[in-house]
Amino acid sequence: MVWFDEAVLAGARRDKAAQELEIPLRSLRRWRDEQGTVLEDKRPVATRPEPKNKLSETEREQILATCNDEEYASLPPSQIVPRLADKGVYLASESTMYRVLKAANQQHHRGKSKAPVSRAKPTSYSASAPNQVWCWDISYMPSGIRGLYWYLYAIIDIYSRKLVAWEVHDKECSQLASELVQRALLREQCLFKPLVLHSDNGSPMKGSTLRVKLQEWGVTSSFSRPRVSNDNPYVESLFKTVKYCPHWPTGGFATVGSAREWMLEFTRFYNHEHRHSGIRFVTPAQRHQQQDVVLLEKRKAVYEQAKLDYPQRWAGRATRNWSPIGPVSLNPEREIVQVQAAA
Structure with a gap:
């Protein structure tokens, strides 16, 4: 206020002085009484009404x-x-x-991963139904002995996030990978149908045994760029879900049999109980069987009824979006190739 008065006494216009102070002229006028005396700031002791939608x-x-x-x-x-x-x-x-x-001091960051790095993505594929685009990879499962690992082979459907097939072995091998893919194709009844299988550039993924078999089965191969794990995000996310599971044994797996037993129970939980954030919090099995539309409609009805019962909670806003997720793309920042459904 002192600076404002000095500027006005020096001949400055009131609106220009207020503009330089970045304070509205009406506020400067409101801060004085009729005699021009600066009033006491009553904001710290003001009584403000509580919002109608405040939680009790x-x-x-x-x-x-x-x-x-x-x-x-x-x-x-x-x-x-x-x-x-x-x-x-x-x-x-x-x-x-x-x-x-x-x-209540009960919300804390629990993640251990570093911030993702933005990189250019390879040509993408888009899936509008189950069994159109699969991703697969191999990951370590620690044993009870330092330096000895079991190898988890996993295939995931990017549309439903369902873990369609997995195996645990004591070595990485293109032959074992081809057998796993064949079993998955037979189980999902999509042998000789249009399908894209994406992976990284590891030797089991590019082995001649697997590549010849994929051509024989009519499966299109797709590969990540070397040493860029972000090009295969769905299966990498799956491996994080596996290894960050609260029941993951910190001491490792004593035998390959115990690792298989653990993965069998995890697959049941992941496919049939886990509400996946990427598919509107339905289970992968529900999405894979295309039951998610009915379930999400029920959730929407619950929220619409809640809005009628507690309209002050929304203040005119729409309820939570429970609409089904549409087509899913693999690395969508480049040209997308739509996978056509089999005739």
Whole structure:
């Protein structure tokens, strides 16, 4: 106010002086009384009305109790909300749960991975239905002996995120990979049908045995750029889900048989229980069997009813988007090749 008065006394126009101070002229006028005396700032002691949609203490306690319940304690709100919706229960939105947990000092970053690096992507393929584009890779599974590993072969459908086939062996081999792919094709009944199989540039993926068999089965091969794991994101994400599972044994697997038993149970959980964030929090099996549309319609109905019961929670905004995910692309930042369904 002193600077403003000095500028005006020096001959400056009031609106120009206010513009230089980056304060509206109406605010400067409001800060003075009729005699020109500067008024006391009453903002720190002002009484502000509470929002109509503010959660009550009881509702906050209910959210915390649900998030800390044994059934949901190891799950983030992004997994808790759709599970509650499946039971016909609405407590709060996902963002509200995160906000309540943060206020209670229960929201902390748990990730160990580094920030992703933006790189150019290779030519992409797009899948509009199951069994059009698969990705596969091999990953280590530690044994009880340092330096000795078992090898997890895994194939994932990018449209449904279903783990369509897997095996655990004591070596990396193109012959074992070709046998796994053949079993997957027979199980999914897509032998000699249009299919893209994407992988990295490892020797088992480019081995002559596998490449000849893929040509024989009518499968199109697709490869990542050398040493760029981001070109095969779906299967890399799957391996992270596998190894960050709370039940992953920190001491490794004593035998290849124990590794297979663990993967058998994990596959059941992942395909039939895990709500996948990339497919609107339905299970991969539900998406693969194209049951997700009906389920998401039920969730939408739950939220529409909740909006009618608690309209102040939304303040005129739309409810959460429960519409099904459409076609899925592999590395979509380049030209996309649409895989045609078999006749």
